[in-house]
Amino acid sequence: MSDNLTPETREPSTNGRANAEPGWERAALERIALAAVNEQRAARRWKIFFRLLFLALVAFVVWTVFDFSGDKLAASGRHTALIALEGEISANTRANAEDISAALESAFEDSGTAGVILRCDSPGGSPVQAGIIYDQMRRLRAKHPSIPLYVVVGDMCASGGYYAAAAGDKIYVDKASIVGSIGVLMDSFGFTGLMDKLGIQRRLHTSGENKGFYDPFSPETPKMDQHAQEMLDQIHAQFIEAVRQGRGKRLHETPDMFSGLFWTGQKSVELGLADGFGDANYVAREIIKAPDIVDYTVKESITDRVARKFGAAVGNGAVHALALGGKLGLR
Numbered sequence: 001m002s003d004n005l006t007p008e009t010r011e012p013s014t015n016g017r018a019n020a021e022p023g024w025e026r027a028a029l030e031r032i033a034l035a036a037v038n039e040q041r042a043a044r045r046w047k048i049f050f051r052l053l054f055l056a057l058v059a060f061v062v063w064t065v066f067d068f069s070g071d072k073l074a075a076s077g078r079h080t081a082l083i084a085l086e087g088e089i090s091a092n093t094r095a096n097a098e099d100i101s102a103a104l105e106s107a108f109e110d111s112g113t114a115g116v117i118l119r120c121d122s123p124g125g126s127p128v129q130a131g132i133i134y135d136q137m138r139r140l141r142a143k144h145p146s147i148p149l150y151v152v153v154g155d156m157c158a159s160g161g162y163y164a165a166a167a168g169d170k171i172y173v174d175k176a177s178i179v180g181s182i183g184v185l186m187d188s189f190g191f192t193g194l195m196d197k198l199g200i201q202r203r204l205h206t207s208g209e210n211k212g213f214y215d216p217f218s219p220e221t222p223k224m225d226q227h228a229q230e231m232l233d234q235i236h237a238q239f240i241e242a243v244r245q246g247r248g249k250r251l252h253e254t255p256d257m258f259s260g261l262f263w264t265g266q267k268s269v270e271l272g273l274a275d276g277f278g279d280a281n282y283v284a285r286e287i288i289k290a291p292d293i294v295d296y297t298v299k300e301s302i303t304d305r306v307a308r309k310f311g312a313a314v315g316n317g318a319v320h321a322l323a324l325g326g327k328l329g330l331r
Contacts, residue, residue, distance in 0.1 A: 080284035081107035089125030097132035099298040115288030124159025137167035166246030170275040173265030183260030
């Protein structure tokens with residue numbers, strides 16, 4: 001049988017290598033090496049990416065927790081201290097009495113402070129929070145009689161905002177600012193008529209005759225209305241007394257001054273609710289004579305914001321649990 005085999009049949013492997021392209025082993029090795037290099041480069045890029053992402057995350061956390069604004073650090077020598085009172089005055093907002101009081105304390109205690117400006121841009125809010133800010137301002141003015149405390153109004157200084165502002169030595173406004181609204185309100189909703197139409201029955205069980213006071217799903221009673229009005233009148237009287245103490249003889253009282261109406265900044269100067277026109281830069285430069293402004297406003301970090309929102313949610317839940325249908329405020 002071996003004699004029948006041709007030379008081509010007896011040496012197939014030798015002829016196969018001879019017919020292959022020269023250098024194929026090197027090309028295969030190069031492809032393998034290139035694939036390994038590309039894989040290492042991709043792994044290195046992902047490693048660099050995750051490291052940068054981690055560093056960015058760390059930097060973001062540090063930036064939100066600490067205040068690097070540099071305003072206070074930039075203060076050297078005599079300056080004007082600025083505290084911003086902006087937005088609704090409430091324990092669960094940036095315009096809360098604790099932060100505003102702390103900022104005022106820091107400003108007055110700084111040996112370089114020549115004067116303090118409370119920049120107010122608020123529609124009002126909690127009478128309790130506004131009252132605390134008012135008392136703190138009067139206390140610090142008495143403790144530091146040589147340091148003036150001025151209020152500068154932005155777009156609006158109304159209701160609870162004006163309650164706090166009345167404690168300043170002087171109030172400066174823009175001609176178009178909104179000022180006043182010296183009044184108190186309690187707002188709520190009533191769904192009893194709608195419930196009757198839909199055939200919904202309210203099942204409320206209380207221990208205590210007035211525990212369901214102003215429940216929005218129960219009908220009003222004359223007793224409830226009378227009690228609510230007495231509360232509003234008492235708080236309104238406190239508000240009026242605070243304005244009269246703060247403004248003194250500068251106030252030109254009119255029959256509707258304490259009715260809840262509000263006026264332009266121009267009219268508020270005529271009524272004695274404000275003293276003149278000017279922004280924070282003007283007051284610092286021309287009135288206090290210390291043009292360098294240092295911001296003492298308490299900066300809120302992300303953690304503070306989350307905690308505050310959580311506290312607001314818990315507070316709202318507590319109010320609901322007490323079935324307090326009316327929200328009281330200086331707005």
